[in-house]
Amino acid sequence: MTPSSPDDHQKEAFRLFENGRYLESLEICNRLLEKNREPALDVLAATNLYYLGQLEEAEVYFRDLVQKMPDSSYVHSYLAKVLEGRGDDHAIAEYASAIRLDPDNQDALRSYAEYLLSRRDFRGALPVLKRLAGLGNNPGDRASLVRVLIETGAAKEARATALLPGWDHDHSREYIDALCATGDYRTAAAAALSWYEETHDPPILRLYLDALSHDDLPSSLAAYASYLKDHTDPDILLDYTLLLEANREYLRALAAVKKLLRLSDRPPYRLIECEIYVALGDQKNALLAFEHLIREELSTKNDLTELGTIIHEYRNYLQEHCTGDQGVSRFLEVVAQDPNVASLLETAGFYEARGNLADARSWYYRAYRTDYLNGGLSYARFLSGTGDERESEKVMLYILSQVKKTTDLGRVAGVITDKNSGMLRMKRLVTRLIRHLNEKRLLLSSHEKEYLAIALHRAATIALDEADYEECKYDCLCGIDVLPAHSMGICLDNFVRLFQECKDRTIAEQPAMHAVPVKQQIRAQQPVQLISDQLELTGTEQKIIGFLRSYRKATEMDLRKLLGTRRVTGIMNRLIRKASDRRIMLVEKKGMSADGEVYEYTGT
Numbered sequence: 001m002t003p004s005s006p007d008d009h010q011k012e013a014f015r016l017f018e019n020g021r022y023l024e025s026l027e028i029c030n031r032l033l034e035k036n037r038e039p040a041l042d043v044l045a046a047t048n049l050y051y052l053g054q055l056e057e058a059e060v061y062f063r064d065l066v067q068k069m070p071d072s073s074y075v076h077s078y079l080a081k082v083l084e085g086r087g088d089d090h091a092i093a094e095y096a097s098a099i100r101l102d103p104d105n106q107d108a109l110r111s112y113a114e115y116l117l118s119r120r121d122f123r124g125a126l127p128v129l130k131r132l133a134g135l136g137n138n139p140g141d142r143a144s145l146v147r148v149l150i151e152t153g154a155a156k157e158a159r160a161t162a163l164l165p166g167w168d169h170d171h172s173r174e175y176i177d178a179l180c181a182t183g184d185y186r187t188a189a190a191a192a193l194s195w196y197e198e199t200h201d202p203p204i205l206r207l208y209l210d211a212l213s214h215d216d217l218p219s220s221l222a223a224y225a226s227y228l229k230d231h232t233d234p235d236i237l238l239d240y241t242l243l244l245e246a247n248r249e250y251l252r253a254l255a256a257v258k259k260l261l262r263l264s265d266r267p268p269y270r271l272i273e274c275e276i277y278v279a280l281g282d283q284k285n286a287l288l289a290f291e292h293l294i295r296e297e298l299s300t301k302n303d304l305t306e307l308g309t310i311i312h313e314y315r316n317y318l319q320e321h322c323t324g325d326q327g328v329s330r331f332l333e334v335v336a337q338d339p340n341v342a343s344l345l346e347t348a349g350f351y352e353a354r355g356n357l358a359d360a361r362s363w364y365y366r367a368y369r370t371d372y373l374n375g376g377l378s379y380a381r382f383l384s385g386t387g388d389e390r391e392s393e394k395v396m397l398y399i400l401s402q403v404k405k406t407t408d409l410g411r412v413a414g415v416i417t418d419k420n421s422g423m424l425r426m427k428r429l430v431t432r433l434i435r436h437l438n439e440k441r442l443l444l445s446s447h448e449k450e451y452l453a454i455a456l457h458r459a460a461t462i463a464l465d466e467a468d469y470e471e472c473k474y475d476c477l478c479g480i481d482v483l484p485a486h487s488m489g490i491c492l493d494n495f496v497r498l499f500q501e502c503k504d505r506t507i508a509e510q511p512a513m514h515a516v517p518v519k520q521q522i523r524a525q526q527p528v529q530l531i532s533d534q535l536e537l538t539g540t541e542q543k544i545i546g547f548l549r550s551y552r553k554a555t556e557m558d559l560r561k562l563l564g565t566r567r568v569t570g571i572m573n574r575l576i577r578k579a580s581d582r583r584i585m586l587v588e589k590k591g592m593s594a595d596g597e598v599y600e601y602t603g604t
Helices: 006-018 022-033 039-051 055-068 073-085 091-101 106-118 122-135 139-151 155-162 173-181 185-199 202-215 217-230 234-246 250-263 267-280 283-300 304-321 324-334 341-353 357-370 374-385 389-402 406-416 427-439 446-465 469-482 492-505 518-524 531-535 539-551 556-563 568-581
Strands: 553-555 587-593 596-601
Touching: 006 022, 006 039, 022 039, 039 055, 039 073, 055 073, 055 568, 055 587, 073 091, 073 106, 091 106, 106 122, 106 139, 122 139, 122 446, 139 155, 139 173, 155 173, 173 185, 173 202, 185 202, 202 217, 202 234, 217 234, 234 250, 234 267, 250 267, 267 283, 267 304, 283 304, 283 324, 304 324, 304 341, 324 341, 341 357, 341 374, 357 374, 374 389, 374 406, 389 406, 389 427, 406 427, 406 446, 427 446, 446 469, 446 492, 469 492, 539 553, 539 556, 539 568, 539 587, 539 596, 553 556, 556 568, 556 596, 568 587, 568 596
Parallel strands: none
Antiparallel strands: 553 596, 587 596
8 A cells, every 4th residue: 555645644634624623634734844844834734723722822833934924915814813813903914914915815805804893993994895895796795894884974885885786785784774874764664674574583673663763753662562562672672762761751661671671680771770760850769770770880890881881870860969968978978989990080070060179180080090091091181171281291191101002002092182182282292192103003093093193283283383394294294194094083184284384484495204304313313222121021031032142043952951941832932922023033933853843043
């Protein structure tokens, strides 16, 4: 019998992968890779690791492959999937690289679009989904495109897209939502009813009843009541309750919410009950319901954002119905005893609404000390609003120095660039924000890019006022460069007008694009940190780097002897990932040997 050749084993590894037998495929890959570092096998092994959920190992493999195959859209897209699975913000940069390398890579486009949608970055997802729609007629891609068009305010285009040939729009929620978004509730109700009569699916009935409520309110109320006599669907019952409340049928709304609470006592449902009691003027039950709900939520603290919403509604109720010291003592007794950030912020807001700014400041400060981000942003807003810009800037600069996640940086940027916050007047803060956003330039969503554009426009305005025309033009050009499509808070004309004004004022104009502005040059001349400082290396990691600098290459066995531990693989994986995150060439895997993995020093 003729023995199997390596090619036969490789084909078997691919066959097993295609059949979803990833572990068996990986085992064959590992055996073959001991003798031959075939790139296709490396890619297959890494992909198997991804589907097996071994994301840390998969990341190391794909990072190695990116160095070896920098022009591979597939490798970049799967590295992005791995990073997304690990909650790493760098996923967005890798998806973008995959798309730039191959704009027709449908798997990468689809994964990128799904990633953007998961972050609610609809403006960023729009060109990706339009590209996908142009490449094929996948119903899921079309549905996502229609949804994004609705979310970005292009309802008419969404409706037209849903009606294009090759898609069953009669059985599409997105089509019905597009009809509603254009105000054609009658057609939407008819389409949803026809679909429901085929399927008898409650979510489709919910679409029909919602559309009908906008077109024919009495008929919708009768249809809700008729259906709920024999069924107890919580979502439809919730819609019915809210519709009754919105139309001031409070007694019927109370009966409906009581029925809803027998199915589930979720806090949002209980808050609706509180609101209905308030609307009925039943102060006794309103107070009891509010305070019972708050005490239960304070005991669990399952969701501080939700808790803050509940306390806020309670605060509004007390301010309207309990005047004088009674309302204050009641609020403090129920809310202020627990030092969580939601309670502290709402207590601060309670005092602020009453005009007691000294106590409000004290409570905002306590919230800041408890939670530097959530409490600090509110404290800084309060300080700015009461004229203490110096302290507000100090707090915001501290917050900027502490945030690590891109999404958190985006929250901070949103506060600074909000015209109502007054923080765009703070030159040092705007400059620091631009620096932090630029450091994460490749990781920013459309929202965060817009914040950066607004900050750059403000910086350019300040430079113009100071007659620093070169800096003004440079900031304008940078702002235009980063400005996202479908921007809402700033547009291209804002920069063009400012740029033109700058040119009109200049007496002896100097070009801005071929010479870095003086201020930028000064910043660039700062001494470069040592690698150990840049990467915050541990003592063990510094020992490894020192050894590799001396010998250039080392096996896993060499490093075991050096460190006196068998756990070398995990240490090296973390070190390689740490360097890759900072885009620093440091260490690279160079295959397998009889003494385990081989590592090569690639730094300078």
